[in-house]
Amino acid sequence: xxxxxxxxxxxxxxxxxxxxxxxxxxxxxxxxxxxxxxxxxxxxxxxxxxxxxxxxxxxxxxxxxxxxxxxxxxxxxxxxxxxxxxxxxxxxxxxxxxxxxxxxxxxxxxxxxxxx
Numbered sequence: 001x002x003x004x005x006x007x008x009x010x011x012x013x014x015x016x017x018x019x020x021x022x023x024x025x026x027x028x029x030x031x032x033x034x035x036x037x038x039x040x041x042x043x044x045x046x047x048x049x050x051x052x053x054x055x056x057x058x059x060x061x062x063x064x065x066x067x068x069x070x071x072x073x074x075x076x077x078x079x080x081x082x083x084x085x086x087x088x089x090x091x092x093x094x095x096x097x098x099x100x101x102x103x104x105x106x107x108x109x110x111x112x113x114x115x116x
Contacts, residue, residue, distance in 0.1 A: 038091045042106065045084045050104060052090060064092055064101040071103040 040052035043061060051063040066072075066081045074083060081104070084090070090106040 039089045040092065041109065042084060042086050042088045042090055044086055045081070047082070050081070050084060050090070050092075050101065052092070063099075064094060064104075065099055066101055066104075070101045073103075073105045075107050076105070 040054060040062075041058070042050060043053050043058075044051040044063075047066070049063050049065055051061050054060050054062045070081065072079055072081045072084065074088070084104065084106055087109065088106040089109045090104050092101050092105075093103040094100060095102055
């Protein structure tokens with residue numbers, strides 16, 4: 001019985017480590033405080049982060065970490081984070097730490113304007 005419990009514990013630990021902390025984190029949708037719609041203009045992108053403007057005047061920015069577990073889509077199509085570009089608009093699901101992006105869904109701001 002003890003051997004079985006040890007094996008079960010090891011398997012459980014391997015699973016938790018393989019999933020990573022962000023995979024088990026609760027999702028929270030970032031909200032644009034000015035517009036309330038959850039879509040932000042992307043102002044800067046690099047390999048490890050995406051920065052968005054969170055105010056109408058463009059003077060307030062928020063940077064979110066991009067990890068290996070972050071899912072990125074453009075118009076619903078899975079892509080790499082390197083495909084994101086400044087000028088796109090994005091909705092971002094963030095981890096409980098409020099700094100890590102769990103998912104980023106970006107799109108063309110002109111295309112989104114026609115959907116309204």
